[in-house]
Amino acid sequence: MKRANLLPLFALSTLLLGLTACGDGAEPSPPTSMTAEELAGVWTDGLQNFLLLDPDNSRYLYLTYYGRLGSGDMDLEDRPMLSYDDFLYDFLPQDEGFVLDQNGSSDRENLDGMVFTRYDQEETMWDQLLQADEGQLAALDGVWQDPLDELLVIDTDRMEYMAYSSQSRGVATGTLADAHDGRGPYLFLNGRAYPKFSLGNDILMLYFYPSQTQEPDGTFSGVFYQQGTAQEIALYHLDQAKFTYFEGHLVYFDGLRMFYMPENYSVGEDGLAYDQVLTNTSFDLIKPANKDQVDNGLGNLVADAYHWAATTLAKAAPDVDTVAVVADGVLRASLYQGNITTSQAFDVLSMGVGEDGKSGYPLVSCYLTGKELKAVMEVDASVSPLMPVAQIYGSGMTWTWNPRRMIFNKVTDCAQVLPDGSAVPIDDDRLYRVVTGLYTGQMLGTVNDQSFGILAITPKDAQGNVITDYEEHIIYNPNGSEVKEWYALASYLQSMGEVDGRYAAPEGRKVEHATWNPLNLLKNLNLFGWLAVLAAVLVLAAVVFLVWRLCFHHRRGRYGGRRRGGGYRPYRG
Numbered sequence: 287m288k289r290a291n292l293l294p295l296f297a298l299s300t301l302l303l304g305l306t307a308c309g310d311g312a313e314p315s316p317p318t319s320m321t322a323e324e325l326a327g328v329w330t331d332g333l334q335n336f337l338l339l340d341p342d343n344s345r346y347l348y349l350t351y352y353g354r355l356g357s358g359d360m361d362l363e364d365r366p367m368l369s370y371d372d373f374l375y376d377f378l379p380q381d382e383g384f385v386l387d388q389n390g391s392s393d394r395e396n397l398d399g400m401v402f403t404r405y406d407q408e409e410t411m412w413d414q415l416l417q418a419d420e421g422q423l424a425a426l427d428g429v430w431q432d433p434l435d436e437l438l439v440i441d442t443d444r445m446e447y448m449a450y451s452s453q454s455r456g457v458a459t460g461t462l463a464d465a466h467d468g469r470g471p472y473l474f475l476n477g478r479a480y481p482k483f484s485l486g487n488d489i490l491m492l493y494f495y496p497s498q499t500q501e502p503d504g505t506f507s508g509v510f511y512q513q514g515t516a517q518e519i520a521l522y523h524l525d526q527a528k529f530t531y532f533e534g535h536l537v538y539f540d541g542l543r544m545f546y547m548p549e550n551y552s553v554g555e556d557g558l559a560y561d562q563v564l565t566n567t568s569f570d571l572i573k574p575a576n577k578d579q580v581d582n583g584l585g586n587l588v589a590d591a592y593h594w595a596a597t598t599l600a601k602a603a604p605d606v607d608t609v610a611v612v613a614d615g616v617l618r619a620s621l622y623q624g625n626i627t628t629s630q631a632f633d634v635l636s637m638g639v640g641e642d643g644k645s646g647y648p649l650v651s652c653y654l655t656g657k658e659l660k661a662v663m664e665v666d667a668s669v670s671p672l673m674p675v676a677q678i679y680g681s682g683m684t685w686t687w688n689p690r691r692m693i694f695n696k697v698t699d700c701a702q703v704l705p706d707g708s709a710v711p712i713d714d715d716r717l718y719r720v721v722t723g724l725y726t727g728q729m730l731g732t733v734n735d736q737s738f739g740i741l742a743i744t745p746k747d748a749q750g751n752v753i754t755d756y757e758e759h760i761i762y763n764p765n766g767s768e769v770k771e772w773y774a775l776a777s778y779l780q781s782m783g784e785v786d787g788r789y790a791a792p793e794g795r796k797v798e799h800a801t802w803n804p805l806n807l808l809k810n811l812n813l814f815g816w817l818a819v820l821a822a823v824l825v826l827a828a829v830v831f832l833v834w835r836l837c838f839h840h841r842r843g844r845y846g847g848r849r850r851g852g853g854y855r856p857y858r859g
Contacts, residue, residue: 319365320377320384328411329383329402333534334546337402338415341366347415348397348468351535352546353482354493355418356470370397370468395469395495423471425487426462430510438510440473447473449506477502484543488512491538491545509540531632531646531772534639563625564776567785571621573634574614574677579670581792584621585679587785588612588634588775592649593681595774596721598781600651601762604748607702608719609682611662613726615675616647616771626785631776638725641757646770647724649761652745652753657714659683660700661741665733666796667696668741679795684709686797694740698799717750723771727756 322341329337334351344362348370349355361367361374368375368386371394376387383403388396405411423442430438437450445462464471473479477500479492491509494502529538529547536547571584592610597603619633638647654662666678667687685700701709702718712718722730733743745753753759761769779785 319367320379322362322366325366325377325384328405328408328415330405331400331402335400336405336411336415338412339368346468347419349415349418350548352493352548353491354470354480354548355415355422355482356464356468357419357466358468359466368397368468371395372467421487422481422483423462423464425483426471426481426490428512430490430512432506432508432510436506436510438506447475449475451505474500475506476500476504479506482545489540489543493548509538509545529628534636536632563627564631564780565782565785566625567621567623568787569785569790570623571785571789573617573620574674579674579677579798581794581796582679583789583791583793584617584634585612585614585677586681586793586795587778587789588617588771589679589681591775591778592721592723592771594778594781595769596649596651596719596761599761599763599769599774599777601764601766604719606719606748607682607716608721609659609680609702610721611681611683611726612679612722613675613729614670614677614679616723616726626779628776631779632772635723635771635775637771638723640724640768640770641760642768646772648768648770649721649774650724650727650756650759651719651721651761652727652756652759653717653748653750654720654743654745655714656712656716656718658743659712659718659720660685660697660714661733661743662720662730663687663697663700663796664694664741665730665743668693683712684795684797686799689798689800690802703795717746717748719748720745721761724756724760727759 325339326341327339329339336347336349338347338349339360340346341360341362344360345357346360346368347355347357359369361369366377367389368377373392373394373396374389375397376389377384378387380401381403383401385399385401386397388398391398426440427442428440430440435451439448439450440462441447442462447460447462449458449460458475460474462471462473470480473481473492474497475492476494478495478497480495482491482493483489489509489511492507494507496502529536531537532544532546538545538547571587572582574580574582574585589610589612592612593608596608596610616635616637618636619630621630621634632646635646640646640648642648662678663680663683663685665676667685667689670677671689682703683700684703685697687696688698689696691698700712702712703709727745730743730745733741745756747753747759763769
């Protein structure tokens with residue numbers, strides 16, 4: 287019986303280890319900085335950002351994934367430190383490389399927490415970075431034009447430029463500079479405009495950041511072409527221009543070349559491409575707080591987006607009862623009052639890569655019995671207090687749980703919610719189509735084994751066959767592309783015109799009802815729950831019996847019984 291009582295705790299711990307990895311040990315003492323000799327060479331963070339560290343010359347080069355290349359100083363007087371954007375960074379050993387630790391804090395661009403390992407093609411990259419650094423100023427010389435007839439004439443001998451816009455018919459002049467702060471040379475042009483060149487140095491992209499005196503106004507941003515190249519691009523390629531996401535980053539494709547865009551880049555018009563405003567909201571949609579096991583407007587919005595996309599965008603959407611679930615752990619950002627753009631929708635669901643190699647997990651479709659669907663709700667009720675990222679938000683379903691009930695038996699009521707808003711009981715033996723993201727779907731598929739069947743969830747296809755490869759059940763658009771989680775959200779937001787006010791507050795899709803009412807505590811228990819109740823009754827009966835036996839023997843010993851040797855104790859008056 288004691289072994290049986292330990293089973294749920296062991297199952298739960300196994301499940302939690304399968305879903306996440308964490309440690310509870312004491313914090314280690316801070317490591318010491320690396321030496322100059324250890325640091326010399328080329329390093330990468332694995333996301334196409336590169337650091338060339340040259341302690342012999344007390345300098346470094348930093349190349350971002352989107353192509354901005356800058357140089358800065360290394361301080362070697364006390365210990366090796368890197369100076370970036372007027373902040374110093376320590377090199378702290380971590381695994382096979384180092385992590386950059388910022389001395390101080392700010393809301394400016396920083397490298398704090400970035401982890402680098404040595405680049406396996408160090409010698410080749412070293413030469414490439416040095417050549418690019420030496421040649422980028424000279425490559426700026428000449429006449430540059432964008433598809434919007436904005437013109438730049440750059441003279442690097444004088445470190446000056448002239449800018450002309452056909453829209454405003456105005457001419458402006460300014461200077462070039464390089465603060466040697468690791469961010470590279472820039473033009474003073476509506477803020478700081480940092481250049482990135484194509485391979486042939488005949489196309490450049492300008493990336494804008496605010497300066498102390500100027501805020502970018504959206505002009506002269508984007509792709510510029512050198513002289514005759516501009517006309518060729520405009521005539522033959524710009525009809526294919528678009529912004530999209532690749533390898534987790536926003537990119538611009540002009541019909542010929544692809545350009546990586548920096549984080550938080552405000553996309554301006556580039557030919558026929560623009561940063562599309564999907565919708566607007568009059569209220570904030572805040573990412574759930576980890577400690578709160580509650581209904582959440584953003585979680586409900588994303589779940590509804592999954593449900594809508596699976597029935598509206600899908601290449602082949604079966605006419606069956608459909609529900610959608612989204613796990614708390616995949617919600618990566620909030621949406622705030624005002625306009626919502628495509629890039630912001632991507633930020634909310636930016637995890638993973640699909641089978642197509644493109645950014646974002648795709649939606650998948652599987653089937654669960656009604657009994658298994660209830661088990662999904664039980665994961666939310668029982669597991670999420672211990673592991674908040676396991677929280678579930680649903681569309682087309684509702685449930686109520688009692689936190690005072692036994693683990694794996696906390697859900698007391700549940701129902702399917704039909705499109706007209708009415709609720710109907712969930713049929714244990716009926717198959718329900720469940721739509722979720724690829725990652726969440728794979729995690730649901732592990733619950734059965736990890737919990738030893740206490741929470742039995744076995745995703746199936748429409749015919750009831752067990753799913754072994756979730757990538758065979760990806761939802762596709764009519765054009766054959768994967769329906770990404772972020773794309774489902776972006777499309778759903780766009781379809782609304784304005785974010786529906788029902789997402790401003792919890793809707794009661796999942797409700798906590800805490801009570802010690804005995805009827806509620808025993809309501810709808812599963813087999814494990816009844817066995818636990820039986821075990822508790824048997825333990826209680828055993829305790830009562832032992833207490834009775836002890837009291838009975840105590841009374842006999844005190845008030846009567848035969849003496850050793852026989853006979854009765856004589857009367858002594």
